[in-house]
Amino acid sequence: MDTKLVNLTEALASFDDVYSPRVVARMNDYEVRIAHTSGEHVWHVHDDTDEFFLVLDGRFDVAMRDADGRETTVELRKGDTFVVPRGTEHKPSSQGGSILMFEPSGTSTTGDRYEGEIPDHVDSTTGHELT
């Protein structure tokens, strides 16, 4: 019986890099991931999956573009939850914080498509193991 528990505070303290999610739990074919956040992410799209965010600490904003190219930014604070619908162009940014995400295993942090160059502080990954 797998009885592994992971404390989010301890897990967040175990690594420093931003926008580089660690997998804290797997359930069915989904993963629960956590990440430190700071600075601008890239515009990207997940064509086939929604993406759930919970802000664990600090600030985390999500800019989104609708089909007409109009931008909306949702400002999230600690305890806020938000779902980016599949197919929605979005770009996270943060003044500093940490988040929890729920998404299908294999989902890339930079989506199925992204815009421009991936900055050095953004890790294009399907998630790392906690160490």
Next chain:
Amino acid sequence: MDTKLVNLTEALASFDDVYSPRVVARMNDYEVRIAHTSGEHVWHVHDDTDEFFLVLDGRFDVAMRDADGRETTVELRKGDTFVVPRGTEHKPSSQGGSILMFEPSGTSTTGDRYEGEIPDHVDSTTGHELT
């Protein structure tokens, strides 16, 4: 574009009953639910799905039985995450607290099978809307 954000602290303050989950977000065919917890739940099993728990506050324990009937109890505190594997008989209990769960839409709080009678303080439900 659905830009509904839900704050977990506010959502928890909007209802009092225990073991009666509210749906705070939907993503793909999954739900994010929150619940107040207090007292003994019932032994039950989800045959076809794992179940993810995050303790938001207080204490939340999960007793589990293996195939030989041996019991193990995992004691969870604020910030702890835990997955009950599918097919595992389990019984939550709590000295008082609140939790967040991820599970497929339609998952019942009392599983596909449960043992004995459902006590009055346990709501057998697939989740309620936040109001």
